[in-house]
Amino acid sequence: MLEEGDNVMRRTLIRGATLVTLDATHGDLVGDMLIERERISAIGHRIEAPGASEVDAQGFIVAPGFVNAHMHTWQTALRGVAAGWTLTEYFRRMHAGLATRFTPEDIRIATLAGAWNQLDCGTTTLVDWCHNNPTPQHSDAAVDALEAAGIRAAFFHGSPKPDPKPGSKPFWEVPHPRAEVTRIARRLEGSSLVSLGMAVLGPHYSTLDVALHDFKLARELGLIASMHQGGGAARTPDGWERLDAEGLLGPHINIVHGNNLDDGQLSRFVDAGMSFSITPENELTQGHGFPITGRLRKLGVNPSLGIDLESGLSGEMFVAARFALGVQRALDHAAYRAVHEGIADQHEVGCRDALAWITLEGARMLGMADRIGSLAPGKQADFVMIDARRLNMNPVHDPASAIVMQASLANIDSVFVAGVARKRNGRLLVDGLPAALDALRASGERLLHGHAYA
Template identity: 65%
Template sequence: MADTLIRGATVITMDRQGDLPHADILVRGDCIADIAPSLQVDDAEVVDAAGCIVIPGLVNAHMHTWQTALRGVAANWTLLEYFQKMHAGLATAFQPEDLFIATRVGALNQLNCGTTTLADWCHNNPTPQHNDAAIEGLLTTGIRAAFFHGTPKPDPKPGQVPFWEVPHPRREVERLLKAHQGHALLAIHAAVLGPHYSTLDVALHDFRMARELGLIASLHQGGGAARTPDGWERLEAEGLLGSHVNIVHGHALSDAQLKRFCDLGMSFSAAAESEMSQGHGHPLTGRLRQFGRAPSLGVDLESVLSGDMLTQARVALGIQRSLDNVAHREQHGTIPSTSTIRTREALSWVTVEGARMLQQLDRIGTLAAGKQADLVVIRASDLNMQPVHDAVSSVVFQTSLANIDSVMVAGRWKKRGGRLLAGDLTGDLARLRASGEKITRAMGLQQRR
């Protein structure tokens, strides 16, 4: 693979080099070889990036990609409706081929929007064939992915053991680890129930499994009463908590619990837009900041909202500023003298913090020599971007999908000149539509056109 020289861009490294107003990036193989104001390189493909901003590839830290064929279906549902209509309803109609096309198209859309790393939280996978189909959907796109193996959540039938009493299938996780061992762009982890959604015995089993297999244990926390109210205390007493544990949402955690978990090095992933829409509560952003921590962010549900990670950064930033402003006015009777959160911090939530949550900050999340060449080229000369006074703020507040010119993963272009390099998507989109129509029809949901 020939060297690539991206020339003359404003580079936001999110690393020690800081922001470079006019710099070149040399990509050699799958890594960044150098970043400097002026590089002289022979025999490299030169990409003119004048008038562009280059940022690290975005990291989507939490998405149920299997729901791509159901875009908009859950847009008006609360969390309670979602549990009943999605997990106990629509999810039960999925065949392996439905997971494949949903995951493939969902991952391609992530690349199109500037996401280079996707944490795919797959919890509609009743058979090994479903898992294989979902993973194949990821692999066909060339996105960097972490496949979080979950378990389905249907209502139990008479005589059937309910899902919250079923331990995570370790043998299947081990099969996937063996099948994809050493893959450069794919990691396997565990999407476990956790003490909020399972019995204590199941939680202990699942957390021991994750620790013994060296996996990140990611879990949902919140949404109603916990099935094991003292579960977190019991897990900690068994020595099962630490930096490998990732809490998604995190609502219903007390401040004392949250501080303890921060002290233990656990990570947190918020889905601000989804959480506010479906009734979880306010995102944890501000509560984490008081303990010196920050969230990673995820889209969560394309069945509810769009897959654009910069939108997630804007929403999370906006709601926390609003909460901070209201709290200040209530305490002091006036507007704060300055914003409580800068735009650079919001950009870190969808780059640095996502990489940290996946335990890959040494490889991705920032732009630096020696790191993987995962990057996004934003056309800052466009109508909606000009003039650029503060490149970071322009990225966070002005940039839309229309400005995402090029996307690179591990040194390979996945999007160039505003066009996704995925061939003719006509067949994929037809399969996606057919899948969505089949699933909604099977559940008696009428699609409104």
Template identity: 65%
Template sequence: MAGAPARTLIRGATVITMDALGDLPQGDILVTGDTLTEIAPIIHADIHTGDMQVVDAAGCIIIPGLINAHMHTWQTALRGLAANWTLLEYFQKMHAGLATVFEPQDLYIATLVGALNQLNCGTTTLADWCHNNPTPQHSDAAIAGLLESGIRAAFFHGTPKPDPKPGERPFWEVPHPRAEIERLLKAHQGQPLLSVQAAVLGPHYSTLEVALHDFAMAKELGLIASLHQGGGPARTPDGWQKLEAAGLLGEHINIVHGHALSDLQLQRFCELGMSFSAAAESEMTQGHGHPLTGRLRALGRAPSLGVDLESVLSGDMLTQARVALGMQRSLDNVAYRDTYGTIPRTSTITTREALSWVTVEGARMLQQSHRIGSLAAGKQADLVLIRATDLNMQPVHEPVNTVVMQTSLANIDSVMVAGRWKKRHGQLLGVDLQPRLAALQASGRKIAKALSLSN
């Protein structure tokens, strides 16, 4: 928003920092420009200067901005269409079907509205995994939507997955287009809220030659390389060993899903510092298997979380935290009963840990822990005000429990990204939603009708 105040003083909230400061039952936050400059029980500041906005946050809980570590935002116009599809149906109907009729303007409106919805739900950072971009114009349109929304975003440049036509090389034999990645890096260098990363095929979905090319490209360009792992037999079963032997694995590699990994592979990847992103609700719905959460915890690690597919389910990240928490608690409880014949004496996972999956771990995955994921002086001012006085929230006995287990979209009062309010008093700011929703509806009808999936 133009004309935003140089300083914002937020007063009297319960503050959950997810950082060394811990929780403040009642605290103040001072924002200067795009940065958190002070968090304390009481901040004494001159509130009568013209550059200061004072916000009374009594009755609110403040948390760090949520981080959606994996979402295919280009599918926003197809919300709910794939809700009953298994993963195999999704591959055929989405990637080999619906995806092939997308034009650049379809990616633009889907990404814009999808990103706005993330802000509305309290997500301040979105990892947009865009793998339906057959032309540079498609990528440019998607990025334009991210920039217009005002969300903090990592654009993971991917490649489409259509069935090969006669005479065409199948997608799994095509190296990632390095020149296009370099073009995007140059075009968006210095964007404060946008980074460009790589959404590669990986050895599960490509030949060894392609995997070696793509991983080397990401390392040379200093990019996070994110890849899907799972969903049927691997095209290159020994690919991971070859990639490690070539020195191409490390903290910059992000594995999404990961159900096909053996225990030994998972342990080795943790030792190498690689990150993991789960999409618990999507994985359970489409048939991937149980999320990696418990297997990672046994190795002293934790996942970041993503929505994955709004064509299947809701874009709300607190729902994802709750689903992932509930699923792993259930698995742990069943294992305990099978071993000891009784109910466990206590839960294996706390709500605070679940909240870290959608804040701290998302920042770690994006290699931005120094900037986002928690509230601390010097970090970016990305935060969410949750209205804790609402009917479904009272009484608040333990704020973290209330955030994870009670909070819904209806309670997300305000959202700040880099010191600028994107949502206040339950309303998105600076955007006329009606024409954008109309454009989204028209895009969705056109795409679905092209393949006779809607009237």
């Protein structure tokens, strides 16, 4: 057995698990998975690996680690504060209010605690969409925390959105800072777990000149450019057409939300290879509109999923998958009833689809599907062990359905990132958690002190 103190899986055999690989070659099987250092080296019904440490995984479901494709991790210390806010209130009270109070230390502790919570919940890859970084010190604090957490992460460098000040340009007229992006890129050149992307304003939230600048910069630097789309009137109503005419659309462009896109735009974006990350629970809660899951599926593609913000929601990705699935099924049934009498004979979307949204589709959005998102020889050993022996999951008849529809945080027994155990036997393997929680509470109390957020 793997000892708790030995959290690096140099050569370890996961024995007797129910493996949900999401890999076309291996599918689902009851069998073994051999890990050699940071990679999966073999999957099969019975693997002989003399000298390897063994983990008895009978009664466990082993699945790819979850990919949280969109989260503002800097808001962790404000849990619950935004739970009752509409999107309009969120813009005013968070971005123009609470966000302006953050020090680099507030960013650091929120990102560290938020990343640890993602690991605890089974997420192995986090897209940290950091758009409260008014100084390089704020950005460095976030990157420091991601590296310290031990999670695989994509740091999407954004920009703050305060109210305009006299004599200063409003945020929607400020291009993304080339010098800062290239500085962080140099810093992360040797990182094995943390990569870089750009969290830009996009044409919905910026002038055309800013959007053109940011899209060209992302293309020049070879970075993903991710942007929110929707919420209020667009600042550049014909922005997407202008960007398309400049040849700036492509697989490196990621749309977050996208609820207000018309069918023609969505079709054109799919044709261009753009990716889509949706946050169904928060989109419905704050008033963005209905998630575009089904609209994308009709065009032959699928979304990745994100939590969005823990200031309003929990951080559990299987909850996001369950919510997204339920909402889309409800929309499908409503559409059926509008044409036919009664209830459709079968669902148009399944639990395995929803599981892919929080694993393989997130990997594809990041351009990492060759490394993460499914379990196959040669891929990174990013996986989660789900204890299906517990009362809430036992018996398991369909493991993918069990993960999406029955699993909870209580079932997340073990989490591995690049062959390193970050959680084992239900316990997060981190140093300094009590002190970090104290610091997180102190940060939240300071940020909220005297602020009429409710």
